[in-house]
Amino acid sequence: MKTLWILLLCGGVIALFWYRRKVAETARLHAQRQAEQLGVQFVSVACKQWRLAILSNGKLGIRSRFMFEFSSDGETLYEGELWMENERLRKADIPPHRI
Incomplete structure (x- = not known):
């Protein structure tokens, strides 16, 4: 019985890892x-925060916040934020930038 619980726990951790990768992509x-x-150059994206939570649809899922960098002139970097629930984009915050 102990082995079954260990296998279930390992399977859950692996499934959570793969789902987080899918959300990141x-x-x-x-x-x-x-x-x-925006007509700007995309540079990079990184996960700033994630957690398991009850989402706005009432189901359990991953609520995360991603930072992404972009450049409008090739020299200056700007950071925007994406708020996501599972794979759904809930809000995007784009800072003022030069065009």
């Missing part, structure tokens, strides 16, 4: 789309 796509809409 989706965040990268959202950040690239934001950069395309």
Whole structure:
């Protein structure tokens, strides 16, 4: 019985890891789309915060915040934020930048 619980725990940790990777890839796509809409160069994206939470639809999921960097002139970097619930973009915060 102990072995079964260990296998279930390991399986859960592995599933959580893969799902977090899927959310991170989706965040990268959202950040690239934001950069395309703004007409700026996308540089990078990083997860700033994540946690398991009850989402706005009432289900358990991952609520995360991603920072992404972009450049409008090739020299200056700006940081935007993406708030996500699972793979869904809830809010994007884009700072003022030069065009």
